[in-house]
Amino acid sequence: LAFRGRLHTDRKNWLRAALDGRKALQLLEEVRRRDPENPDLLLGIGLFDYLADVAPHQYPILKPFTRFFPQGSRERGLQEISQAVEKGQFVQAEAAFCLVQINYIFERDYATALHYARWLRDRYPDNAVFHVYEGRSFARLGLWPDEHQDFVDVLERHAEGRTGYRGDVMQQAIYVLGRDSVRWRQYGEAIPVLTKLEGLPTRSSTDQDYKAYGRLYRAMALDALGRRDEAVFWYNRALASKPPSEVRDRARDYLRAPYPG
Numbered sequence: 001l002a003f004r005g006r007l008h009t010d011r012k013n014w015l016r017a018a019l020d021g022r023k024a025l026q027l028l029e030e031v032r033r034r035d036p037e038n039p040d041l042l043l044g045i046g047l048f049d050y051l052a053d054v055a056p057h058q059y060p061i062l063k064p065f066t067r068f069f070p071q072g073s074r075e076r077g078l079q080e081i082s083q084a085v086e087k088g089q090f091v092q093a094e095a096a097f098c099l100v101q102i103n104y105i106f107e108r109d110y111a112t113a114l115h116y117a118r119w120l121r122d123r124y125p126d127n128a129v130f131h132v133y134e135g136r137s138f139a140r141l142g143l144w145p146d147e148h149q150d151f152v153d154v155l156e157r158h159a160e161g162r163t164g165y166r167g168d169v170m171q172q173a174i175y176v177l178g179r180d181s182v183r184w185r186q187y188g189e190a191i192p193v194l195t196k197l198e199g200l201p202t203r204s205s206t207d208q209d210y211k212a213y214g215r216l217y218r219a220m221a222l223d224a225l226g227r228r229d230e231a232v233f234w235y236n237r238a239l240a241s242k243p244p245s246e247v248r249d250r251a252r253d254y255l256r257a258p259y260p261g
Helices: 002-010 014-034 041-058 060-068 073-086 092-107 110-123 126-139 142-158 169-182 185-196 205-225 228-239 245-256
Strands: none
Touching: 002 014, 014 041, 041 060, 041 073, 041 092, 073 092, 092 110, 092 126, 110 126, 110 245, 126 142, 126 169, 142 169, 169 185, 169 205, 185 205, 205 228, 228 245
């Protein structure tokens, strides 16, 4: 029920998600009454506690649905999920990944996100999702050498055809590596990386946004290298793809005056 509720949230079926969530929580509480010492239950209970408190503030559209649930607690939820990682028998990895996402997306506590991403990578070194979250956490913390090594490793595994190293994982890895190569003035490296982004399929609006950002940063790298005509071409390519407002505004600015580098 909880996983189906998560699917409904992805599809923005808020009422169905709330109803599934309430039923799942009732079942969790029933199991806790029967087996109060079961640490695996702390994952589901902790997620409800955390999200019931935090999600309505992050996404106001969810506020009307809070009446379906008991009052949550951000602090209690974080503690419960952490205990599921430490003491759980079957849910440790799922709980750790929840803490990666919670700390990266909601808490913006990138050091803690990195801690759990590395915990997961120690146990599942070939999992592409955990690999990219580790690199993204390094990026948020400004740890360029570690970020660079992580994402270069991701690209090498993609080239080898490793399982899981494709799709959304690669969109994220290539974009972040290319973007931060520009930010760290590694312009010559940024261009071939962002060229790889162009070769990936576009299956969603998110993929289209990654490509728009990639074209912007590719143009900025070309500008910084003094290749103005090529830069203008890619600024215009970025604008032609119905980009996010940040891409549109920056591309127009750099068409008027070159990116200084």
